[in-house]
Amino acid sequence: MADELQKKLTPLRERIDAIDAQLLELLSERARTAQAVGAAKEDHAGVVLRPEREAQVIRRLQELNGGPLPASALAAIWGEIMSACRGLEQRPRVAYLGPQGTYSEQAVLAHFGHAVDADSCGTIDEVFRSVETRRADFGIVPLENSNEGAVNRTLDLLLTSSAKVIGERSVPVVQCLMTRSGTLDGVTIVRSHPQSLAQCQGWLSDHHPGLARASAASNAEAARLAAEDPTVAAIAGEQAAQRWGLKIVAAGIQDDPHNRTRFFAIGHIDNAPSGRDKTSLILAVPNEAGAVYRMLAPLAENGVSMTRLESRPARTGQWEYYFYVDIEGHWQDPAVAAALAALKARVAFIKVLGSYPVTS
Numbered sequence: 001m002a003d004e005l006q007k008k009l010t011p012l013r014e015r016i017d018a019i020d021a022q023l024l025e026l027l028s029e030r031a032r033t034a035q036a037v038g039a040a041k042e043d044h045a046g047v048v049l050r051p052e053r054e055a056q057v058i059r060r061l062q063e064l065n066g067g068p069l070p071a072s073a074l075a076a077i078w079g080e081i082m083s084a085c086r087g088l089e090q091r092p093r094v095a096y097l098g099p100q101g102t103y104s105e106q107a108v109l110a111h112f113g114h115a116v117d118a119d120s121c122g123t124i125d126e127v128f129r130s131v132e133t134r135r136a137d138f139g140i141v142p143l144e145n146s147n148e149g150a151v152n153r154t155l156d157l158l159l160t161s162s163a164k165v166i167g168e169r170s171v172p173v174v175q176c177l178m179t180r181s182g183t184l185d186g187v188t189i190v191r192s193h194p195q196s197l198a199q200c201q202g203w204l205s206d207h208h209p210g211l212a213r214a215s216a217a218s219n220a221e222a223a224r225l226a227a228e229d230p231t232v233a234a235i236a237g238e239q240a241a242q243r244w245g246l247k248i249v250a251a252g253i254q255d256d257p258h259n260r261t262r263f264f265a266i267g268h269i270d271n272a273p274s275g276r277d278k279t280s281l282i283l284a285v286p287n288e289a290g291a292v293y294r295m296l297a298p299l300a301e302n303g304v305s306m307t308r309l310e311s312r313p314a315r316t317g318q319w320e321y322y323f324y325v326d327i328e329g330h331w332q333d334p335a336v337a338a339a340l341a342a343l344k345a346r347v348a349f350i351k352v353l354g355s356y357p358v359t360s
């Protein structure tokens, strides 16, 4: 039986080895070509990372794709190929909310690939500061969770920061309960980031109503604390369990199985249009009847779709708000440019955070 299987496998594996050798040759040629692009950019002070070009490369291959690999696999594979090619030109330093093992770190790798120097920061403020002072080339900041809504600190910092939004990345959130022993014996408290505790509150109440809950600066910080103390359990992603040597007691405990967190990539580059882009804005209007309606009318009048609307108190004590708006299109697209020009004439405040390729 085993011989029969071996007889079938041997030629197939030989074929795979031959294909891999061909792929390697082609990948090496691609890498050398990317190096030539890098040299040309150096001659003309060009920017190494071009998000719009990377989006176009992936979309073109997804259109050419006849299967069997799914579009998401092509995006992941070519994302890494371009990251490795880019790494030959220049490895970007990317600041994120650490410690290692957070979903933010996962978003860094999903967005920029593995050829980066990922720089773990203690707070979202520090991520912004690191990008603003050019210590880091880019940053990844959490923006919103599909269950819990906006990350207010990120919204507040976007208002005043000199960094632009250069990309978006959505990461599925699979929360796990983890401890040193892999059981809850002797465990009295569960720690996690407040948003993660909130995402799992139904499950915790149903399964472990007696367990005290306490917040931590991040999920990975909770995992680090659980690794130090056998009376502490943490809620975090699987990667945090690996990083801190914890065992998983229960996986997928978030109340919403489709839970995702969306991140912004921030930096100082200006993206050219990629063909399928979004633009993020902050707007403010006077506190009077019909003001929000009038604020949004230029979008509808120019056929520009709004994909997100979020508000934050302006903290003037007068019930004034900042509106965080995402629209479809690049600021250079004629319809978007016309809508922005009309908006500027109508609102008390407008800040264009940036245009960036849609990532699906």
Ligand SMILES: O=C(O)C(=O)C[C@]1(C(=O)O)C=C[C@@H](O)C=C1
Residues within 6 Å of the ligand: 034, 037, 038, 048, 049, 050, 051, 053, 054, 057, 081, 082, 083, 085, 086
């Ligand atoms: O086309 C470029 O500008 C390149 O530098 C090449 C390449 C690639 O590997 O395809 C690499 C990095 C850029 O972000 C975009 C694309």
